[in-house]
Amino acid sequence: MSLNTHYAVVNPRLGASFAIFTSAFVCLVLMLVILEQLGLSRTSIGQIMALAPIGLYLFIGVMARTIAVDDFFISGQRVPPLYNGLSLTVNALGATAALSLTGALLFAGLDAMAIGAGVVAGVAALAILFGAQMRKVGAFTLPGFFGLRFNSRALRFAAALLLIPPCILIFAAEAKLAGLAASFLLPDMGRENLTALAAAAVVACVILGGMRGLTWTQCAQTIVLFIGLGAPVVIVSLMLTNLPIPQLTYGYVVQELSQLEVAKSLTSSAGATVPPSQAFASEGFAALTQPFAKLFSSIDEVDFVLLALCVMLGGAALPIQIARLSTTPTVGAVRKSLGWSVLLTGALVMTLPAYAAFIKFYVAQDLSGQPLSEIPAWGQQARSLGLLTITGDALNPALGESETRLLRDAAALILPLAGKTPYALFGLVAAAAIAAALAAAGAQLVSIANALSNDVHYNLVNRAASPAKRLLIARLSIIGAAIVGAWLAAQPGYDPLMLVLWALSIVAGTFFPALALAVWWTRTNGTAILFGMIAGFIAAVGVIAMGEAGGPFGVDSVTAGAVAAPVSALVIVVMSVMARAPDEEAKEFVEDMRISAGETLYARALRLAARGRSPRI
Amino acid sequence: MILDDEQRRAQIFRAGWLTAAAFLLIMLLVLTAPIWATTLQPYRFLRFDLGFFIVAHGMIVVLIGTVYWFNQNQEQIDREFNAPGLA
Numbered sequence: 001m002s003l004n005t006h007y008a009v010v011n012p013r014l015g016a017s018f019a020i021f022t023s024a025f026v027c028l029v030l031m032l033v034i035l036e037q038l039g040l041s042r043t044s045i046g047q048i049m050a051l052a053p054i055g056l057y058l059f060i061g062v063m064a065r066t067i068a069v070d071d072f073f074i075s076g077q078r079v080p081p082l083y084n085g086l087s088l089t090v091n092a093l094g095a096t097a098a099l100s101l102t103g104a105l106l107f108a109g110l111d112a113m114a115i116g117a118g119v120v121a122g123v124a125a126l127a128i129l130f131g132a133q134m135r136k137v138g139a140f141t142l143p144g145f146f147g148l149r150f151n152s153r154a155l156r157f158a159a160a161l162l163l164i165p166p167c168i169l170i171f172a173a174e175a176k177l178a179g180l181a182a183s184f185l186l187p188d189m190g191r192e193n194l195t196a197l198a199a200a201a202v203v204a205c206v207i208l209g210g211m212r213g214l215t216w217t218q219c220a221q222t223i224v225l226f227i228g229l230g231a232p233v234v235i236v237s238l239m240l241t242n243l244p245i246p247q248l249t250y251g252y253v254v255q256e257l258s259q260l261e262v263a264k265s266l267t268s269s270a271g272a273t274v275p276p277s278q279a280f281a282s283e284g285f286a287a288l289t290q291p292f293a294k295l296f297s298s299i300d301e302v303d304f305v306l307l308a309l310c311v312m313l314g315g316a317a318l319p320i321q322i323a324r325l326s327t328t329p330t331v332g333a334v335r336k337s338l339g340w341s342v343l344l345t346g347a348l349v350m351t352l353p354a355y356a357a358f359i360k361f362y363v364a365q366d367l368s369g370q371p372l373s374e375i376p377a378w379g380q381q382a383r384s385l386g387l388l389t390i391t392g393d394a395l396n397p398a399l400g401e402s403e404t405r406l407l408r409d410a411a412a413l414i415l416p417l418a419g420k421t422p423y424a425l426f427g428l429v430a431a432a433a434i435a436a437a438l439a440a441a442g443a444q445l446v447s448i449a450n451a452l453s454n455d456v457h458y459n460l461v462n463r464a465a466s467p468a469k470r471l472l473i474a475r476l477s478i479i480g481a482a483i484v485g486a487w488l489a490a491q492p493g494y495d496p497l498m499l500v501l502w503a504l505s506i507v508a509g510t511f512f513p514a515l516a517l518a519v520w521w522t523r524t525n526g527t528a529i530l531f532g533m534i535a536g537f538i539a540a541v542g543v544i545a546m547g548e549a550g551g552p553f554g555v556d557s558v559t560a561g562a563v564a565a566p567v568s569a570l571v572i573v574v575m576s577v578m579a580r581a582p583d584e585e586a587k588e589f590v591e592d593m594r595i596s597a598g599e600t601l602y603a604r605a606l607r608l609a610a611r612g613r614s615p616r617i
Numbered sequence: 618m619i620l621d622d623e624q625r626r627a628q629i630f631r632a633g634w635l636t637a638a639a640f641l642l643i644m645l646l647v648l649t650a651p652i653w654a655t656t657l658q659p660y661r662f663l664r665f666d667l668g669f670f671i672v673a674h675g676m677i678v679v680l681i682g683t684v685y686w687f688n689q690n691q692e693q694i695d696r697e698f699n700a701p702g703l704a
Binding site: 110113116117118120121123124125127128129132247248249251252254255293295296301304305308309312331332335336338339342343346349350353520591594595596597 | 625628629632633636639640643646647648650651652654655658663664665666668669670672673674676677678680681683684685687688691692695698
């Protein structure tokens with residue numbers, strides 16, 4: 001006999017709806033390009049590009065409102081694979097990839113691909129290790145999975161508390177990047193105010209619909225991200241290489257760039273490897289000193305591998321990614337969605353080196369070392385927008401030669417200006433960065449809210465809580481987490497890329513070994529997982545703190561996960577081996593996770609609990 | 618459909634090995650990328666240094682390919698045991 005593999009999509013006109021959204025957004029950009037030629041001011045273009053897309057996201061967020069628990073926490077398990085893939089993609093990337101990684105590639109050269117490769121490898125590891133199993137379990141959250149797997153409320157509660165710090169760090173980083181990108185479109189409003197407004201916009205998008213609202217706003221935001229980063233790089237690729245496939249054709253530009261770097265003395269730090277936290281850090285405007293194409297010139301091979309591993313393990317166990325695996329209708333659908341996600345994430349990550357190479361090519365060719373009087377109009381424009389500084393102090397003041405210094409997280413915005421494309425495309429790239437930041441920040445809020453409502457309040461405080469009460473707790477949690485995250489984002493001196501890398505290291509140390517062993521090792525038990533998670537968390541935070549303080553062990557703070565994950569795994573393995581073997585019920589649970597067919601284990605536990613036969617819920 | 622114990626064990630065994638092979642592949646890729654990149658850097662491909670191309674694109678392409686290979690084979694296993702997804 002065969003099982004039913006067909007399922008109803010949430011809305012039969014979903015494809016048409018997003019096609020209309022995409023068309024409307026493209027029409028908006030084209031209309032602004034035309035109006036720009038007719039004399040529309042750049043201030044107005046900036047305001048429209050900042051506010052119109054956010055208005056669309058808010059509209060989607062309101063339309064996706066719900067009062068149903070299943071819809072609010074797992075989007076009704078009706079998200080088709082492509083759309084779930086879009087959400088998984090933007091969770092993995094965020095504005096950290098769009099802005100900070102592009103900037104890191106510009107400043108540290110190809111060595112920054114350790115982060116890009118880690119991001120894609122994280123999605124791949126998620127697909128291979130956890131995708132089908134998490135969907136088969138069907139828990140609302142990562143702590144919910146642990147609670148169900150080990151029949152332990154204490155473990156579920158602890159996991160919920162441990163996931164809050166990394167989620168807050170990522171939220172703060174994304175809110176900060178949203179404020180930065182918006183400040184170039186709305187310069188009069190102040191970066192701190194815009195960061196707070198970005199946090200408020202994120203709350204507004206997800207507070208009514210929870211995971212459901214997040215899903216559909218994220219799909220729209222991912223479309224904007226891909227259009228926004230894709231359009232300028234394809235146009236510039238056409239201009240420089242005559243082909244619209246920048247990923248394959250920028251080899252010629254890299255060759256030219258390498259010669260320019262030597263000719264204009266932009267390689268003064270070549271071969272001077274430093275820890276990744278220094279190589280990729282951002283402290284205001286900085287000069288370009290690393291060759292773009294030279295491998296292991298800014299960080300060494302060991303740090304490259306460790307950083308890629310930390311990003312990979314953290315990305316694979318990120319709580320919102322795990323929660324998102326429960327939102328598809330079937331196990332097969334979650335596999336397809338992860339296939340879409342790895343393809344889309346990979347496509348964007350492969351585009352970023354081309355994007356950075358084009359920016360550096362233009363900067364090296366048109367700005368670096370040029371006499372101040374010969375700086376082209378786009379350079380003056382970028383300077384007036386606050387994207388870069390051009391001074392005559394550094395190279396040869398007598399000749400008036402200039403030095404260009406760039407902001408790492410704003411460097412991606414330079415390409416449309418350098419390519420002499422219409423100003424509307426500058427607005428488009430900024431809108432894409434804002435979209436990515438709002439999407440990733442919203443994901444963290446939903447992750448925290450779901451954990452606090454389901455795994456803390458409903459799990460420990462009030463088992464009789466009504467659905468309305470559970471949604472209220474989740475909505476209050478969204479507001480509370482946003483306030484804390486926005487406060488952290490407003491603190492000066494925190495580098496968004498470092499915040500995200502620290503968060504991924506904490507997740508890699510706290511959750512990856514616990515999750516992998518809980519899914520793939522029958523012998524482990526709840527106590528071992530609890531102590532392993534705590535040990536991994538303490539090790540990760542400790543290494544980060546010591547790394548920042550120049551501590552004694554010489555491990556860089558952004559590779560803390562490389563220490564914390566083995567510590568956590570060791571604790572879990574030793575404690576599991578020393579304990580009694582698990583009972584038959586636990587073994588059967590692990591086996592059932594690996595069988596794709598049948599009802600979800602959460603649904604089965606609910607059914608049995610209703611008959612008073614299962615303590616697992 | 619209810620699988621008997623032997624079928625369950627066979628399905629779990631094959632899916633487990635597939636997962637192990639795919640995960641090992643991506644771990645090997647990440648761990649050995651610097652060796653590949655450094656060794657192949659002198660060669661050229663599409664006007665790129667080959668080491669550069671591997672780090673910027675090759676690794677990503679292999680990761681995407683690995684997930685698609687994994688998904689195809691996992692679906693095949695599910696089809697074989699007549700378990701294409703949740704009812």
